[in-house]
Amino acid sequence: MPNEGRSPYLPIPMHVLHAYYESTDNSLKTLELSFDDPQDAREFFAAFNPGQFCLLSVIGKGESALGVASAAWEGDFVRFTAQKLGSVTTALHALKPGDPVGMRGPLGNGFPLAEWKGKNLVIIGGGCAFSTLYALTKHLHHPSHRGDYGKLTVIYGTRTSGLCMYKQDIAAWHQRDDMEVHQAIDVPEQNWLHHVGYVPDVVKEVRPSPVNSVAVVCGPPIMTKFTLPALVELGFAPETIFTSLEKRMKCGVGKCGRCNLGPKYICKDGPVFSLAELNALPADL
Ligand SMILES: Cc1cc2nc3c(=O)[nH]c(=O)nc-3n(C[C@H](O)[C@H](O)[C@H](O)COP(=O)(O)OP(=O)(O)OC[C@H]3O[C@@H](n4cnc5c(N)ncnc54)[C@H](O)[C@@H]3O)c2cc1C
Ligand code: FES
Structure with missing residues (x-):
């Protein structure tokens, strides 16, 4: 999490920079979000690793986990693509440039890029x-x-x-x-x-x-x-x-037990796992 002083439950205030459809049937929409406070941007990008996700919140609707679809070098914004499914993703699809959004993250481990060097x-x-x-x-x-x-x-x-x-x-x-x-x-x-x-x-x-x-x-x-x-x-x-891996999430920080996979929490220990790690988990998951 960026800003160690910030409660992990407190969303970072963001606003929509760009919003556009990805698919011809309008079921997939991309949102590029900008930080209200540049200090939050610095802290986010200092912590961000590709493969991580965030919990996006719309007031009155709730929160949804979405994978980050941008690289840090692209600029001081964070991109997400949401498939319209239920109440939160429908509310995300309705957002327009300038609208406020809450964002918790970056969450989870991301891809082990250092381990992959030379491969x-x-x-x-x-x-x-x-x-x-x-x-x-x-x-x-x-x-x-x-x-x-x-x-x-x-x-x-x-x-x-x-x-x-x-x-x-x-x-x-x-x-x-x-x-x-x-x-x-x-x-x-x-x-x-x-x-x-x-x-x-x-x-x-x-x-x-x-x-x-x-x-x-x-x-x-x-x-x-x-x-x-x-x-x-x-x-x-x-x-x-x-x-x-994807499972429905609530806290996003390994506290509520909603996303467990045996002894592991997808939100905190994952969402990225090797097949060797998954094979070592109990078979009846
Ligand atoms: C780590 C992670 C990364 C994700 N990344 C993306 C992403 O980049 N883009 C994207 O579009 N979605 C992503 N998802 C899924 C996304 O979180 C859900 O689709 C979203 O939260 C649904 O919220 P809703 O309120 O719109 O729908 P709800 O009203 O909560 O649910 C609508 C329908 O979708 C099903 N559903 C809800 N959440 C999930 C889930 N996590 N997995 C499977 N089915 C679900 C419900 O069972 C129900 O049938 C990700 C999920 C996780 C855990
Ligand atoms: S969502 Fe709460 S422990 Fe993972």
Whole structure:
């Protein structure tokens, strides 16, 4: 948490800088939030690590956990993409530039970037859970970080092409010669030039090499369930496979017990875990 003096339950006052739809069906909206107090911005970015999340609050509606979709170098704002589901995310979708929002965070552990130095990274995402992987890729693209890592491979699947997020950046990623990008949709569409099929099948088709590599998987539970064994089959050791878990959250700081996974709290010990860590947890979770 930024500002050690601040109660972890006290939201940072923020306001909406930009708000725009990501998907053609308007189910996914991106909010870029600015800090009311520049000191809060300094403290947030001193603590932030890609893979972390925040709890966004709208007065009278409640709080929702959302993964951070921006890299620190992009500027003094924090980006989130929310899928419209229930009361809080509907209220977030209604926000306009200038509107106030509360934000608690950054929360959770984030990706173990120091541990991954010198490795090739295989980044595998599905649906709106790609948000934190987008932040990770943007972080890695910064010239001061890019040299610390080997080859980047991104595999990103959505149900339809209209649900693909961050389209402009992803189109630019296809042109980069320091990374390999594979996009997929579930069923064929006219003029689609990339893969057609579910993410685990695309992973088997692309066959990323496990040699000196780590894989990170963020997606809906069904995608993750089939992608993790596909990576093991390709030769990735459980210590080299990472995933980010989602469970409904309340406190976000390991106090209320709402998000436990055996002895672990997803909000505090995660949301990022290696497959080796997950395998060590009781089987009946
Ligand atoms: C660490 C973490 C990161 C997340 N990152 C993102 C993100 O980047 N973008 C995004 O759109 N969503 C993300 N989520 C999910 C998001 O928190 C929920 O969709 C949101 O809180 C729903 O709130 P609501 O009030 O709109 O819906 P509610 O009225 O609370 O619920 C609407 C429906 O969604 C289901 N639901 C609610 N919360 C969750 C959840 N955590 N997991 C699965 N189903 C849920 C409910 O069971 C119900 O069916 C994340 C969740 C976690 C824990
Ligand atoms: S949300 Fe309270 S312990 Fe995790």
